[in-house]
Amino acid sequence: MTDFPILSLMLLVPLVAGVICLLVSAQAARTVALIATLIVFVLGVVLWMNFDVGGAQWQFQENIPLFAGFSWALGIDGIALTLIMLSVFLMPICILASQSIEKRVGEYMAAFLLMEVLMIGVFAAQDLFLFYIFFEAGLIPMYLIIGIWGGADRIYASYKFFLYTLLGSIVMLIAMIWMAQTAGTTDIPTLMQYDFPPEAQTWLWLAFFASFAVKMPMWPVHTWLPDAHVQAPTAGSVILAGVLLKMGGYGFIRFSLPMFPEASAQFAWLIYALSMIAVVVTSLIALVQNDMKKLIAYSSVAHMAIVTLGLFAFNVQGLEGSMVVMLSHGLVSGALFLCVGIIYDRLHTREIDRYGGLSINMPKYALFFLLFTMASIGLPGTSGFVGELLSLMGIYQVSSWVALVAGTGVILGAGYMLYLYRRVAFGDQKNADAAAMPDLSLREWAMLAPITAAVLWMGVYPETFMAPMRGDIAALDARLARAKPAGDANLTLGSPKQLEEHAHEGGAH
Amino acid sequence: MDWMQSLRLVAPEIFLSVSGLILLLGAAWGQSRKDARAINWLAVLVLIGAAAMTLPTLLGQVSGADALAFDSLFSADAFAAFAKVLIFLACAASLALAPAFFERHGGYRGEFPVLVIFAAIGMAMMVSSTNLLTLYVGLELNSLAAYVLAAFLKADERSAEAGLKYFVLGALASGFLLFGMSLTYGFTGTIAYSGIAAATEAGLSTGALFGLTFMFAGLAFKVSAVPFHMWTPDVYEGAPTPVTTLFASAPKVAALALFARVAVEAFGSQSVAWQQIVLAAAIASIVFGALAAIWQTNIKRLLAYSSINNVGFILLGLAAASVEGVSAMLVYLAIYVPMTIGGFVAVLMLRDEGGKQLEAISDLAGLSRTRPLLALGLGSVMFSMAGIPFFFGFWGKFVVFQAAVQSGLLIWATIAAVSSVIGAFYYLKVVKVMYFDEPAGKVTGRSDMAHEWLLTISALFISPLGWLFTKGLGALAAIAAGVLFAAT
Numbered sequence: 001m002t003d004f005p006i007l008s009l010m011l012l013v014p015l016v017a018g019v020i021c022l023l024v025s026a027q028a029a030r031t032v033a034l035i036a037t038l039i040v041f042v043l044g045v046v047l048w049m050n051f052d053v054g055g056a057q058w059q060f061q062e063n064i065p066l067f068a069g070f071s072w073a074l075g076i077d078g079i080a081l082t083l084i085m086l087s088v089f090l091m092p093i094c095i096l097a098s099q100s101i102e103k104r105v106g107e108y109m110a111a112f113l114l115m116e117v118l119m120i121g122v123f124a125a126q127d128l129f130l131f132y133i134f135f136e137a138g139l140i141p142m143y144l145i146i147g148i149w150g151g152a153d154r155i156y157a158s159y160k161f162f163l164y165t166l167l168g169s170i171v172m173l174i175a176m177i178w179m180a181q182t183a184g185t186t187d188i189p190t191l192m193q194y195d196f197p198p199e200a201q202t203w204l205w206l207a208f209f210a211s212f213a214v215k216m217p218m219w220p221v222h223t224w225l226p227d228a229h230v231q232a233p234t235a236g237s238v239i240l241a242g243v244l245l246k247m248g249g250y251g252f253i254r255f256s257l258p259m260f261p262e263a264s265a266q267f268a269w270l271i272y273a274l275s276m277i278a279v280v281v282t283s284l285i286a287l288v289q290n291d292m293k294k295l296i297a298y299s300s301v302a303h304m305a306i307v308t309l310g311l312f313a314f315n316v317q318g319l320e321g322s323m324v325v326m327l328s329h330g331l332v333s334g335a336l337f338l339c340v341g342i343i344y345d346r347l348h349t350r351e352i353d354r355y356g357g358l359s360i361n362m363p364k365y366a367l368f369f370l371l372f373t374m375a376s377i378g379l380p381g382t383s384g385f386v387g388e389l390l391s392l393m394g395i396y397q398v399s400s401w402v403a404l405v406a407g408t409g410v411i412l413g414a415g416y417m418l419y420l421y422r423r424v425a426f427g428d429q430k431n432a433d434a435a436a437m438p439d440l441s442l443r444e445w446a447m448l449a450p451i452t453a454a455v456l457w458m459g460v461y462p463e464t465f466m467a468p469m470r471g472d473i474a475a476l477d478a479r480l481a482r483a484k485p486a487g488d489a490n491l492t493l494g495s496p497k498q499l500e501e502h503a504h505e506g507g508a509h
Numbered sequence: 510m511d512w513m514q515s516l517r518l519v520a521p522e523i524f525l526s527v528s529g530l531i532l533l534l535g536a537a538w539g540q541s542r543k544d545a546r547a548i549n550w551l552a553v554l555v556l557i558g559a560a561a562m563t564l565p566t567l568l569g570q571v572s573g574a575d576a577l578a579f580d581s582l583f584s585a586d587a588f589a590a591f592a593k594v595l596i597f598l599a600c601a602a603s604l605a606l607a608p609a610f611f612e613r614h615g616g617y618r619g620e621f622p623v624l625v626i627f628a629a630i631g632m633a634m635m636v637s638s639t640n641l642l643t644l645y646v647g648l649e650l651n652s653l654a655a656y657v658l659a660a661f662l663k664a665d666e667r668s669a670e671a672g673l674k675y676f677v678l679g680a681l682a683s684g685f686l687l688f689g690m691s692l693t694y695g696f697t698g699t700i701a702y703s704g705i706a707a708a709t710e711a712g713l714s715t716g717a718l719f720g721l722t723f724m725f726a727g728l729a730f731k732v733s734a735v736p737f738h739m740w741t742p743d744v745y746e747g748a749p750t751p752v753t754t755l756f757a758s759a760p761k762v763a764a765l766a767l768f769a770r771v772a773v774e775a776f777g778s779q780s781v782a783w784q785q786i787v788l789a790a791a792i793a794s795i796v797f798g799a800l801a802a803i804w805q806t807n808i809k810r811l812l813a814y815s816s817i818n819n820v821g822f823i824l825l826g827l828a829a830a831s832v833e834g835v836s837a838m839l840v841y842l843a844i845y846v847p848m849t850i851g852g853f854v855a856v857l858m859l860r861d862e863g864g865k866q867l868e869a870i871s872d873l874a875g876l877s878r879t880r881p882l883l884a885l886g887l888g889s890v891m892f893s894m895a896g897i898p899f900f901f902g903f904w905g906k907f908v909v910f911q912a913a914v915q916s917g918l919l920i921w922a923t924i925a926a927v928s929s930v931i932g933a934f935y936y937l938k939v940v941k942v943m944y945f946d947e948p949a950g951k952v953t954g955r956s957d958m959a960h961e962w963l964l965t966i967s968a969l970f971i972s973p974l975g976w977l978f979t980k981g982l983g984a985l986a987a988i989a990a991g992v993l994f995a996a997t
Contacts, residue, residue, distance in 0.1 A: 132898065136897060144944060159934070163934060166933055167930045170927065170930060174914060181915055
């Protein structure tokens with residue numbers, strides 16, 4: 001099985017299906033897209049089944065030299081595996097969520113399938129430039145998805161999305177060229193072990209930071225996200241929040257940290273500062289939103305800030321926690337966008353005030369929405385809790401102040417999410433049209449139920465998801481050890497107090 | 510020097526000249542529309558034939574003394590061959606577009622293909638020059654033909670204006686060039702590149718530096734690099750679109766290849782002196798070309814600014830002053846030519862019911878729904894020009910950046926890269942109008958088959974399929990660049 005190019009196959013299937021979608025009728029395109037994404041999901045499951053946990057760091061490697069130093073090099077470690085699983089898991093759900101799309105269905109499905117190719121490619125690429133190509137090419141389908149099928153203000157949002165992300169990543173390209181020439185290789189695993197001189201690292205780190213910070217997105221370059229999210233169609237939002245944002249975190253964990261450990265330590269203060277601001281500011285902004293999608297978009301920025309904090313904690317808890325937050329956020333925010341999409345399809349507004357009392361006429365919907373609200377807050381038993389707890393534990397070892405500020409994010413998160421839920425699901429049915437909305441259809445069940453299962457699974461038994469990446473996190477932690485910042489806790493080992501002997505002489509014998 | 514040897518080396522040019530003269534006679538007698546068409550397609554065949562005759566020189570890596578003809582006045586080496594193949598094919602493509610266009614605008618004439626052939630001979634001489642005299646003769650042969658071509662629609666005011674503007678500014682540029690050449694001759698005592706190289710090896714005297722500067726200014730005019738670009742938008746907008754297609758492709762290749770040859774062969778030892786000039790022009794072109802295009806509402810003007818921007822990237826390759834740099838420049842050119850031809854063909858295909866050409870960007874609205882394939886073609890050109898990966902245009906930018914970084918031009922490469930984001934903005938604008946806006950329903954005219962074919966070919970070349978050529982293209986460009994540097 002190991003010789004079988006399964007990763008290439010996972011790239012090929014959606015690509016071919018995408019071309020087919022362009023040629024066939026609308027209804028056929030929906031079917032083709034759904035079948036193709038399900039096939040890729042099955043391939044993903046096969047991939048996971050065959051992934052040797054605790055085995056070699058890089059598995060399923062393929063390497064075909066192409067030209068001019070480029071090579072078709074694919075391969076995954078545990079980190080990439082989990083993120084690929086997230087992508088292929090969300091894709092069929094996105095296709096199902098796109099039933100309300102009525103114009104230019106074939107092109108829409110083709111854009112989504114191309115998106116899937118590029119997402120898998122980003123996580124599987126082992127050649128520096130191959131990674132860049134996948135990373136950058138993702139702009140085109142997303143630009144079209146937002147621009148053609150988006151909401152009223154879609155043009156502005158699509159431009160902002162495209163130009164922001166392009167500006168970020170083009171600087172990274174120059175840095176990559178320099179790295180490839182200095183190190184003499186474009187092989188990512190080799191580069192992860194290569195020690196660049198610390199002075200050069202500073203510049204390289206900044207160039208990569210420009211790209212990943214925008215993608216992540218970190219405060220203050222997050223402003224494209226609320227616009228893009230709000231204007232994108234539901235499935236577009238799910239993919240944006242679920243997977244595209246993870247590319248930023250993946251970039252940090254795959255490039256910035258292992259390739260430039262010294263520079264990462266040098267700029268850790270910057271990450272802490274930006275992340276702390278992001279947690280508090282965007283949570284407060286989320287609190288005053290009237291638009292449901294915007295609220296969830298701002299909450300994404302806050303959650304991503306916890307990811308960056310965990311990553312730059314330089315310890316195992318922080319890194320693992322960040323990975324789990326990324327996976328959990330991919331599921332939960334995706335599900336929340338789906339929840340918004342479900343009622344949007346019925347009432348065609350995202351304004352919170354137009355709803356109210358939905359738990360009366362849509363009890364099943366209200367139940368799912370409640371679960372994802374809780375998962376977003378980080379209630380124990382859901383996936384959100386595991387990740388946030390670990391991340392905060394990780395950052396606490398470095399700085400208790402940062403952990404304190406980041407911790408407010410959880411409280412504020414509870415604030416805005418519960419406030420949202422109260423206004424939408426509880427209270428009086430003040431709008432007649434909202435009160436008349438029917439409950440979930442079978443298709444909507446099929447969208448939400450798998451995510452629910454995954455969220456609970458990850459909350460109750462996260463080991464399934466953490467086991468594959470444990471070795472990679474440990475390797476990364478070892479690599480980072482030399483640059484690790486000292487914690488501010490200054491723990492001193494106390495001397496144990498002598499027990500007073502025979503104090504309870506009269507105790508039971 | 511053996512005459513037979515010399516004649517053999519210039520065989521493609523002789524073939525073109527003889528064919529051009531015969532076709533000219535044909536044009537003198539055959540005045541009907543059908544004759545003009547026949548002459549046109551014969552000229553296309555002749556140009557393709559000339560390209561085929563040149564190809565062995567490139568593949569055979571002919572260089573040095575083997576390539577010199579007529580007492581070292583002319584060098585038919587692999588570098589020249591690379592440029593010539595591109596030039597001849599670009600000329601052929603522009604000719605293939607012409608008849609359909611001109612027949613709608615007051616009739617086609619057999620002189621048009623003949624002029625293009627003569628321009629092609631001029632361009633071939635430019636890229637093969639090893640001597641200031643050959644350079645000038647080639648340049649003027651090309652320019653004179655080009656002035657007439659720009660004004661070819663005699664009844665059209667804009668075309669006449671474009672011709673006049675092109676002539677006046679082109680003459681000014683030639684004046685610059687001549688002045689620089691005379692200074693160079695005065696201070697080095699020779700007009701042969703090899704002689705100039707020998708005379709400047711020890712150092713550049715102030716006079717020779719002035720000569721170099723003026724020569725480069727003249728050449729910058731020809732490639733329309735900032736700050737000598739002002740004529741470009743006006744001429745591109747005014748000239749008949751098939752002529753604009755030609756101007757944006759073949760003469761750019763010729764002038765840029767000539768630029769590289771003068772820089773490397775004549776002043777190769779003084780690269781520090783010209784590197785700054787080229788770099789300044791390159792960065793200015795990239796930034797200005799990107800900024801000025803934002804406010805354009807006419808698609809031809811937009812493409813004109815985009816060509817300024819692209820020339821900037823090509824010059825950035827030259828500014829690297831290395832084999833890799835020149836090779837990157839050639840790769841970029843080879844991608845740029847089909848890209849720009851594709852762009853202009855798409856523009857040619859924008860016609861309303863009555864066959865009138867549409868040039869306003871707003872007329873493109875909703876093209877993706879009324880003419881999906883045309884929109885796809887133009888959209889590919891736009892994304893490719895913006896250098897977004899998977900489209901082939903990215904590869905050109907990539908190799909140029911690579912060469913620039915290798916030569917330590919890190920900061921300049923970064924500035925160029927960031928400016929390409931500005932460029933992406935206006936390329937996106939075209940895509941936005943075509944794909945996001947509601948259909949304006951203006952582009953309803955039928956397309957000609959030749960146009961459809963050309964657009965298909967160039968769109969396929971710049972699509973991800975183009976990556977299949979990367980290896981071969983890179984190897985050929987490396988041969989050509991290597992030959993150029995080996996000669997010094």
